[in-house]
Amino acid sequence: MRHNKWSLLVLAMILGLVLVACSSGSDSTEEEEKILNIAERSDIPTMDPIMTEDNVSTQWIDTVYEGLYRQAPGGEIVSGIAKMEETEVSEDGLTYTFHLREDAEWENGDPVTAQDFVYGWQRATNPDNGSFYGNYLMSGKIKNSEAIFAGEMDPEELGVSAPDDNTFVVELETPVAYFDSYVTNANFLPVHQEFLEEQGDDFSLSPDSILSNGPFKMTEWKSEEGWTVEKNESYWDAENVALDGISVKVIKDSDTQLSNYEVGDLDRVSLSGSQVSDNQTSPDYHSLTESSVFWLKMNQESVENSEYMENLNFRKALAKAFDNEAYVDVVYGNDSEPVDYFVPSNFVEHPETGEDFQTGNEELSYDVEAAQEYWEAAKEELGFDEVTLSFLSQDDDVAKNISEFMKTELEKNLEGLSIEANNVPWSRQLELMREKEYDLAVSGWGPDYKDAISFVDLWVTDGENNDVGYSNEEYDEIVKAVKGELANDPVARFEAMQEAEKIALEDAVISPIMQRKTSVLYKGNVKGLDQLNPYGNNYSYKYVDIE
Amino acid sequence: MVKYIFQRIIYMVITLFIIATATFFLMKLLPGSPFNDLGGKMTEAQEQLLMEKYGLDEPVPVQYAKYMAGMVQGDLGVSFQYDNRSVTDIILSRLGPSAHLGAQALIIGSLLGIILGMTAAIRHNTWWDYTSNVLAVIGISIPSFVFAGLLQYYLAVQWRLFPVSFWEGPIYTVLPTIALMIFPMAICARFMRSEMLEVLGSDYIELARAKGVSNNTIMFKHALRNALIPVITVLGPMTVSLMTGTLVIEQIFAVPGIGEQFVRSINTNDYPVIMGTTMLFSVMFIVVILIVDLLYGLIDPRIRITGGKD
Numbered sequence: 001m002r003h004n005k006w007s008l009l010v011l012a013m014i015l016g017l018v019l020v021a022c023s024s025g026s027d028s029t030e031e032e033e034k035i036l037n038i039a040e041r042s043d044i045p046t047m048d049p050i051m052t053e054d055n056v057s058t059q060w061i062d063t064v065y066e067g068l069y070r071q072a073p074g075g076e077i078v079s080g081i082a083k084m085e086e087t088e089v090s091e092d093g094l095t096y097t098f099h100l101r102e103d104a105e106w107e108n109g110d111p112v113t114a115q116d117f118v119y120g121w122q123r124a125t126n127p128d129n130g131s132f133y134g135n136y137l138m139s140g141k142i143k144n145s146e147a148i149f150a151g152e153m154d155p156e157e158l159g160v161s162a163p164d165d166n167t168f169v170v171e172l173e174t175p176v177a178y179f180d181s182y183v184t185n186a187n188f189l190p191v192h193q194e195f196l197e198e199q200g201d202d203f204s205l206s207p208d209s210i211l212s213n214g215p216f217k218m219t220e221w222k223s224e225e226g227w228t229v230e231k232n233e234s235y236w237d238a239e240n241v242a243l244d245g246i247s248v249k250v251i252k253d254s255d256t257q258l259s260n261y262e263v264g265d266l267d268r269v270s271l272s273g274s275q276v277s278d279n280q281t282s283p284d285y286h287s288l289t290e291s292s293v294f295w296l297k298m299n300q301e302s303v304e305n306s307e308y309m310e311n312l313n314f315r316k317a318l319a320k321a322f323d324n325e326a327y328v329d330v331v332y333g334n335d336s337e338p339v340d341y342f343v344p345s346n347f348v349e350h351p352e353t354g355e356d357f358q359t360g361n362e363e364l365s366y367d368v369e370a371a372q373e374y375w376e377a378a379k380e381e382l383g384f385d386e387v388t389l390s391f392l393s394q395d396d397d398v399a400k401n402i403s404e405f406m407k408t409e410l411e412k413n414l415e416g417l418s419i420e421a422n423n424v425p426w427s428r429q430l431e432l433m434r435e436k437e438y439d440l441a442v443s444g445w446g447p448d449y450k451d452a453i454s455f456v457d458l459w460v461t462d463g464e465n466n467d468v469g470y471s472n473e474e475y476d477e478i479v480k481a482v483k484g485e486l487a488n489d490p491v492a493r494f495e496a497m498q499e500a501e502k503i504a505l506e507d508a509v510i511s512p513i514m515q516r517k518t519s520v521l522y523k524g525n526v527k528g529l530d531q532l533n534p535y536g537n538n539y540s541y542k543y544v545d546i547e
Numbered sequence: 548m549v550k551y552i553f554q555r556i557i558y559m560v561i562t563l564f565i566i567a568t569a570t571f572f573l574m575k576l577l578p579g580s581p582f583n584d585l586g587g588k589m590t591e592a593q594e595q596l597l598m599e600k601y602g603l604d605e606p607v608p609v610q611y612a613k614y615m616a617g618m619v620q621g622d623l624g625v626s627f628q629y630d631n632r633s634v635t636d637i638i639l640s641r642l643g644p645s646a647h648l649g650a651q652a653l654i655i656g657s658l659l660g661i662i663l664g665m666t667a668a669i670r671h672n673t674w675w676d677y678t679s680n681v682l683a684v685i686g687i688s689i690p691s692f693v694f695a696g697l698l699q700y701y702l703a704v705q706w707r708l709f710p711v712s713f714w715e716g717p718i719y720t721v722l723p724t725i726a727l728m729i730f731p732m733a734i735c736a737r738f739m740r741s742e743m744l745e746v747l748g749s750d751y752i753e754l755a756r757a758k759g760v761s762n763n764t765i766m767f768k769h770a771l772r773n774a775l776i777p778v779i780t781v782l783g784p785m786t787v788s789l790m791t792g793t794l795v796i797e798q799i800f801a802v803p804g805i806g807e808q809f810v811r812s813i814n815t816n817d818y819p820v821i822m823g824t825t826m827l828f829s830v831m832f833i834v835v836i837l838i839v840d841l842l843y844g845l846i847d848p849r850i851r852i853t854g855g856k857d
Binding site (some may be wrong): 043045046048051086097128130132135136146201203204205222223224226249250251252253255259260263265424425426427428430431434450 | 597628637641710803804815816
């Protein structure tokens with residue numbers, strides 16, 4: 001009898017478990033709605049437009065807000081709150097007058113006015129708010145922004161004004177040839193002042209403290225679990241937003257993401273490591289080109305070895321001595337493109353011919369024989385037989401593979417060279433690079449707007465990001481012209497930047513390695529995820545559809 | 548008893564003060580700053596501005612004094628990585644899932660382990676014993692993330708009995724709980740078996756048997772009680788590690804727990820979150836040690852918690 005009781009209890013427990021498992025199936029009403037189910041690897045660090053510094057925040061701020069213009073798939077800039085075809089630009093390229101659409105509304109029904117843009121931009125430059133990207137993007141470009149950031153002027157003196165509710169005027173300090181893509185950045189979004197002041201310190205911390213004016217509005221946000229956005233019916237272009245909503249889960253583990261995709265809980269998933277080769281034959285597999293380029297940095301102002309690193313033959317030998325195709329295979333094993341340039345391809349096009357920025361350059365391509373000739377020349381010029389260089393890298397597994405690969409390749413091909421790996425945490429690597437306490441390092445760059453200057457500007461003498469100690473007067477002159485007198489001559493400007501890249505490669509400033517690609521799986525009925533935006537947010541969900 | 552607890556609380560406060568002080572100064576030795584993790588795009592002037600905003604430009608002793616003053620008033624500051632979010636909110640929102648999962652795994656795991664260990668001891672040298680031993684060795688030697696992967700693959704992906712991941716209801720806790728409970732179950736089974744064998748062979752059990760005391764009374768009133776003491780000793784630290792989250796299991800099942808948050812705060816130099824989570828773990832550890840000490844006395848009155856003449 002006692003045994004029977006136990007058996008019944010166990011049976012009841014098993015039945016209960018099976019029933020609960022069966023009841024966890026999907027809700028049939030959801031199937032009628034177009035809900036995109038996706039995952040992100042981290043929670044959203046901030047939904048405050050001026051505080052965004054990372055991909056996740058940028059993506060979701062862009063999804064619930066709209067600025068003057070926005071990116072359509074593939075990076076095409078289209079009208080947002082401002083009507084693009086009506087924008088007036090002064091002859092000197094220093095004043096932009098935007099005309100805002102009258103039917104643009106905030107989620108609460110209030111109209112989106114020019115004053116909302118004035119307030120939003122002033123807020124981004126106010127040093128008390130600590131916006132890193134606001135200052136990074138606006139300083140030296142928007143009139144008075146640099147002085148405001150330095151605390152020498154009030155934010156109200158920023159070169160922006162609202163003559164009336166639907167006219168927004170921007171004054172620049174220098175022509176910005178890429179202004180259209182520039183203003184799509186999250187730091188240039190409007191802000192509803194009254195709403196923000198009501199929320200105080202809670203602004204943007206929960207769906208209730210976010211006021212949308214974009215294609216979607218946030219309806220749920222559970223820290224570290226996920227969030228949902230729903231179509232914003234008060235958005236001026238709501239009729240062209242196909243999705244009813246997007247449900248996002250935070251899943252840090254890539255295998256878990258893939259498992260969720262396999263059981264149908266996700267519509268799109270990014271692949272990493274061996275997942276790429278395992279899924280390459282799947283009809284859902286796609287390889288999407290990014291605009292991020294990675295390169296080997298060769299620090300000419302190295303504290304330890306500047307006497308060697310300053311030598312052009314020495315740098316060219318290093319630059320040509322490693323096989324970047326093998327690098328991509330060994331380190332990433334995906335479709336990333338081995339490259340011989342540092343301005344990405346499929347990023348910007350010639351203003352007249354439409355030809356890609358990259359027309360071919362083999363100056364620093366892999367060539368062991370040539371590398372050894374440069375190496376012998378450097379040995380003769382510098383009078384050394386053996387030399388030891390440090391290779392700075394992060395301390396994660398991928399970075400350790402990178403340093404191991406580079407050490408093997410360079411030591412194998414250049415006789416007398418020894419590489420000492422220095423693996424440190426990422427924040428420390430950045431610190432050491434800024435202090436120029438390294439010889440070699442692998443690093444990359446992603447653009448902030450759709451213009452080659454985002455890359456070309458990196459190597460000007462004493463530039464903020466020039467941590468390789470490069471200096472070339474001719475190069476500096478070209479970049480200066482690109483930012484100044486050529487700013488209103490798109491063709492000459494474009495060709496000047498091509499020339500600048502050629503000079504930098506001839507001088508072996510860095511040695512290009514690869515342009516990154518992202519491998520993804522997405523369901524065949526999901527449309528609009530087939531390409532990544534070249535900068536800013538990865539996808540424009542406004543244009544995504546489920547068929 | 549009250550005096551003992553009062554004394555222990557005073558020692559706890561002193562311990563926490565030492566931990567807070569040591570953590571604060573050790574944290575300052577971490578390389579890098581919390582604001583240079585931006586792909587190298589931040590200039591020194593901009594970084595300086597942020598240092599001023601968060602009071603990191605002040606001398607370290609001043610920062611320490613301000614932090615301790617805030618902590619005493621219950622203010623753990625705001626996160627550097629999660630814009631404007633208070634550390635207390637971050638900790639409270641992530642502690643819940645970790646504690647829930649940990650408690651569930653601990654309770655089920657330790658109960659099953661005790662039952663398994665007792666069964667093995669009572670049926671010494673039978674297939675019950677051998678099976679229990681094999682299960683215990685497997686549970687101890689194979690890491691929980693291996694079980695997690697297998698459970699996820701077979702029970703969720705292949706057979707679709709449970710959800711793959713997320714944290715949305717009781718059904719979502721089943722797989723992570725099983726993955727987490729195997730280790731405490733195995734440990735408890737091992738300890739329980741060996742202690743029970745020793746106790747069952749002792750003179751007073753023989754005496755009880757000779758007196759005709761029923762088998763159930765011998766097992767549950769005499770043997771189990773004494774055999775539990777070493778089990779409780781190992782369960783103490785295990786409670787803290789389970790309830791404060793196990794990074795890998797949380798990641799595999801996408802549980803929004805605190806383990807991952809702690810590791811990330813260290814990697815990103817998010818000082819207020821590092822301090823907050825360290826203090827939380829310390830408080831939990833110290834409280835659990837106190838509870839274990841008090842439990843000794845309850846289970847075996849011969850163990851005098853106050854010692855001396857009391």
